[in-house]
Amino acid sequence: MAEYSDFDYIWIFSGEGSWSPTAVFHTFEEADTWIRSHKLKGYLSEYPIGISVYDWAIQLGYFKPKHESQNNGWYIQKFGSGYLNHSHYTDSTYQVADNDTDAMDNLVDFRHIKDARQATINLNISTVLQLHLADSRYDVIAREMRVKLTSSETYYSPDILVIQPPEDFEFDRYKILTQPIVLIDIVSSDISSLDQSQTLHSVLGTSSVRDYVRVARDGYRVEHYSRQDSDEWAYRTLRLLDDEIYLSSIGFDMMLEVIYAGSDWSDIE
Numbered sequence: 001m002a003e004y005s006d007f008d009y010i011w012i013f014s015g016e017g018s019w020s021p022t023a024v025f026h027t028f029e030e031a032d033t034w035i036r037s038h039k040l041k042g043y044l045s046e047y048p049i050g051i052s053v054y055d056w057a058i059q060l061g062y063f064k065p066k067h068e069s070q071n072n073g074w075y076i077q078k079f080g081s082g083y084l085n086h087s088h089y090t091d092s093t094y095q096v097a098d099n100d101t102d103a104m105d106n107l108v109d110f111r112h113i114k115d116a117r118q119a120t121i122n123l124n125i126s127t128v129l130q131l132h133l134a135d136s137r138y139d140v141i142a143r144e145m146r147v148k149l150t151s152s153e154t155y156y157s158p159d160i161l162v163i164q165p166p167e168d169f170e171f172d173r174y175k176i177l178t179q180p181i182v183l184i185d186i187v188s189s190d191i192s193s194l195d196q197s198q199t200l201h202s203v204l205g206t207s208s209v210r211d212y213v214r215v216a217r218d219g220y221r222v223e224h225y226s227r228q229d230s231d232e233w234a235y236r237t238l239r240l241l242d243d244e245i246y247l248s249s250i251g252f253d254m255m256l257e258v259i260y261a262g263s264d265w266s267d268i269e
Contacts, residue, residue, distance in 0.1 A: 002059040007048040015042040028085070035089055046085040054079040066261050075127040078142075080119045118159075118186050118217045120262050125184060125215070125254070126160050132252050138162050138181070147177045151205025160184040162250060179208040181249055186215045200225075204233055210249030220256060 011031040015022040022042065025031035031044050048056045054076045057063035062083045065071050126142035133140055142160045149156065155176065162182035183203055187196060196214070203212050204225060212225040222238040224245050238245055241257040 001061050004060060007051065007056065009046050009048055011044055011046055013040070013042060013044045015040055018042065028087075032087075041089050041091065044087040044089065048084075052076065052079070053081050053084065057081045057083065063262055067258055069128050069131055069258070070124075070261065072127060072131060074130050075123065078123050078127070080116060080123070086116060117263055121186050121215055121217060121259060122159050124259055124261050128254055128258060129160070129162070129252065133162070133250065136250070138164055138250055141177075145177060147180050147183070149202040149206045150178065151202055151207075154202055156199055156202075158183045159186045180206075181208060182211045182213070182247055183209055184213045184215065186217050188216070188218060211247040213245065213247070215259060220260060222256060222259065 011025045011028055012021045013023045013025070013031055013035060014020070022040075023031070023034065025034070028044070028046070035042075035044065047053065051059075054063075057079070058065075060083070062081060069075060122142060126140055129140045130142075140160065140162055145161065146155050146157055147161065148154075158180070160182075161177070161180045161184065163177060163180055185196075185199070200212075200214075203209055207230070210227045214223040216222070220239055220241060222243075222245055224236045224238070224247075226234045226236075226248060228234055236245075238256055241260065242255060244253050244255045245259075246253040
C-alpha cells in the first residue's frame, strides 16, 4: 500500500464566487502568504500530482468503492477526499491580530473535515440520482444554483435539486430557478435552527416541490417531506444505514448506507 509521502502535492486556491481555480502554488506557505496579503476569501486545497484524487485515496487505503455507482465516471470526476488538507478563508480569518498565528490557523482550518464530508455526501447522492435519471425527462443540478421559493418570494441555494426541463427562469441573466421538483439540503446536526425552520416553511409552501430532503452531515439522520396533495405532507425520519428513502415524484430510492458511504464520523467533535 502506498504512503502519503510517496506523492508530490500542489495547492490550488478557488476564490469565493469563482467557477474556476484562481491560483496554484508549490507549497502551503506560498499560498497562505499570497492569500493573506490580499485578504482573499475562498478555499485552499491540496492535490496530489500525476494521479486522480479518486485513485490516490484508493492507493493509500483511505477509500474503497462499496457500490457499483462509486466506480462510475460521474462519481470519479467529482470525487474529493477529506484526507487531503483544505483551508477555508473567511472574513473571520482577518479579524485576529496578525501576530496571533495559532489563532488564525485555527480559524482557517477548523471547517475542512465537515466541508469535505458534506462534499462526499453530495457526491454520493448526486451520482446515484444522475444514473437513475439519465434517460428520463428530469435533470439533476448538484452545484450552487439559486431557487426562488414562490410561497415567500425568497431565494436560497439548495445542495441538490431536480428539475424538469424546459425550466422557467426568473431572469435569463441570473438563471434563477422557479419550479424545482425535488430539493435536497445537507445540513448541520442542529436541524431545528431558526434559519432552517424558515427555509422549511418556504419550501413546503412552494407548489412545484414534491419531495424535500434534509440530510445531516454530522451523523446518520435523514428527514424526508413528501407531498401528498396540495396542502398535506408526509414526514419521515430515517436513522439506520439499512433504512431506505423513496422519492415518489421521480421514482427514486436510496439507502442511507449509500448516502453516507465513505464517511467516518469518529473525529467529528
